[in-house]
Amino acid sequence: MSVLLVGVSHRTAPVPVLERVAVTDTDRPKLTDKLLASSHISEAMIVSTCNRVEIYAVVDAFHGALAEVGELLADHSGLDLTDLHRHAYVRYSEAAAEHLFAVASGLDSMVIGEQQILGQIRTAYASSDAQQAAGRTLHELAQQALRVGKRVHSETGIDSAGASVVSVALDRAAGIVGAGGLTGRTAVVVGAGSMGGLSVAHLTRAGIGRIIVVNRTTERAEHLADTARSNGVAAEALELAELPDAMAQADVLVTCTGAVGAVVTLADTHRALAQPGRDSERPLVICDLGLPRDVEPAVSGLPGVTVLDMESLQRDPAAGAAASDADAARSIVAAELANYLAGQRLAEVTPTVTALRQRAADVVEAELMRLDSRLPGLDDPERDEVARTVRRVVDKLLHAPTVRVKQLASAPGGDSYAAALRELFELSPGSVEAVAKPTELGGADLSTIDITDGFFAGQDPLLRRFVTDDNHGKESQA
Numbered sequence: 001m002s003v004l005l006v007g008v009s010h011r012t013a014p015v016p017v018l019e020r021v022a023v024t025d026t027d028r029p030k031l032t033d034k035l036l037a038s039s040h041i042s043e044a045m046i047v048s049t050c051n052r053v054e055i056y057a058v059v060d061a062f063h064g065a066l067a068e069v070g071e072l073l074a075d076h077s078g079l080d081l082t083d084l085h086r087h088a089y090v091r092y093s094e095a096a097a098e099h100l101f102a103v104a105s106g107l108d109s110m111v112i113g114e115q116q117i118l119g120q121i122r123t124a125y126a127s128s129d130a131q132q133a134a135g136r137t138l139h140e141l142a143q144q145a146l147r148v149g150k151r152v153h154s155e156t157g158i159d160s161a162g163a164s165v166v167s168v169a170l171d172r173a174a175g176i177v178g179a180g181g182l183t184g185r186t187a188v189v190v191g192a193g194s195m196g197g198l199s200v201a202h203l204t205r206a207g208i209g210r211i212i213v214v215n216r217t218t219e220r221a222e223h224l225a226d227t228a229r230s231n232g233v234a235a236e237a238l239e240l241a242e243l244p245d246a247m248a249q250a251d252v253l254v255t256c257t258g259a260v261g262a263v264v265t266l267a268d269t270h271r272a273l274a275q276p277g278r279d280s281e282r283p284l285v286i287c288d289l290g291l292p293r294d295v296e297p298a299v300s301g302l303p304g305v306t307v308l309d310m311e312s313l314q315r316d317p318a319a320g321a322a323a324s325d326a327d328a329a330r331s332i333v334a335a336e337l338a339n340y341l342a343g344q345r346l347a348e349v350t351p352t353v354t355a356l357r358q359r360a361a362d363v364v365e366a367e368l369m370r371l372d373s374r375l376p377g378l379d380d381p382e383r384d385e386v387a388r389t390v391r392r393v394v395d396k397l398l399h400a401p402t403v404r405v406k407q408l409a410s411a412p413g414g415d416s417y418a419a420a421l422r423e424l425f426e427l428s429p430g431s432v433e434a435v436a437k438p439t440e441l442g443g444a445d446l447s448t449i450d451i452t453d454g455f456f457a458g459q460d461p462l463l464r465r466f467v468t469d470d471n472h473g474k475e476s477q478a
Helices: 015-021 027-036 062-077 081-087 094-104 116-130 136-155 158-177 194-205 218-230 240-248 266-274 297-301 317-374 380-409 415-424 429-436 461-466
Strands: 002-009 041-049 052-059 089-092 186-190 210-215 234-239 252-255 284-288 305-309
Touching: 002 015, 002 062, 002 094, 002 136, 015 052, 015 062, 015 081, 027 041, 027 062, 027 116, 041 062, 041 116, 041 136, 052 062, 052 094, 052 136, 062 081, 089 094, 094 116, 094 136, 094 317, 116 136, 136 158, 136 317, 158 194, 158 252, 158 284, 158 305, 158 317, 186 194, 186 240, 194 210, 194 218, 194 252, 210 218, 210 240, 218 234, 234 240, 240 266, 266 284, 266 297, 297 305, 317 380, 317 415, 380 415
Parallel strands: 186 210, 186 252, 210 234, 252 284, 284 305
Antiparallel strands: 002 052, 002 089, 041 052
């Protein structure tokens, strides 16, 4: 049994698609039940945030389970399956575990290092566990992901990485707009998610005079504007259609929407700069913090407009320090993943070793009973000594190969050694499965894996298209 991940996030889909795929707390139990009713799925967990929906399923057949999960998401969202394929990504086995560890660490978020996702993963696991949909595999995977996330946040400075990008951008903007920096100026913040909140906080500390929050939904924009007003800054909320009007009043614009496609277009910028009352000598600094970019490349060529994008900001020494924290976090994820996989391989070989020892013990007992029938006059002390001798011989013969197979099993491809033991000693699958079944979940830490590029050769082209070329997909904007 291996873990299959099918997901849609802000990195692969526009906001309208994310809204249709979104899974509410009310939806989650119903969808989980449908997943468990599928013929190839034995465990299921749904991670859902404002920018991400990911289904983790323990499956016995890759293609069958992939088709079932895809159909479920299509039915839930009302999207055509072909349209859904364009925006979905798939990870399997090792890649699924690596992805969840990165997500839990904040490495897969739009605001790098955000901690909110840890709580969202914990909620997803708790919901799955409450429905008895999380068995040993997902229990171990989710608990390990939470531990990895906590370790990353405690051992690196990644918590401040996203904030540092905003700080660097606004510091540079302050130097461009003129004397006095941002004090008393007007700023437009496009997007009311995590990065928008960070931007409002930094602008407030910089002494900005007025903030206009522009968002596709005014309710969230108004909430962020309320936050600014509570800190003594004049603020208002506008719909995205009113962006040109807001830009006409701005000295600085910060955008980070997570949209796929340009939000700040050349046409809108032209309209803003040409509006009556806008001083043609007044500079406009646009901080494009979106991944992918929110601003059309041609905007940077307009007179009086400076565009600071992520590529230029990352060359700043302060942003470089944040990048080093992200690199340190990735190193922790890589090390934890290696330990996880080694533990998984060991867990897979242990039932085989146990079954082998049980088989040897059964043979010893059978031969001792045969000895009793052939030598009925053997007294108890003599029989006990013979029994101890036979068991010592068997233990010594089995000791080296069983210790060695556990060592070999922790390396990639180690499951082949367990298969060899089963073949050499004629261990039936049933005997191994019997000792492999857990009696309780406990608090263990590991589970399944094996990557799947080879699974797609000669398969249905729709299934192949469901897997994105990027095998390590990438969240935030809560």
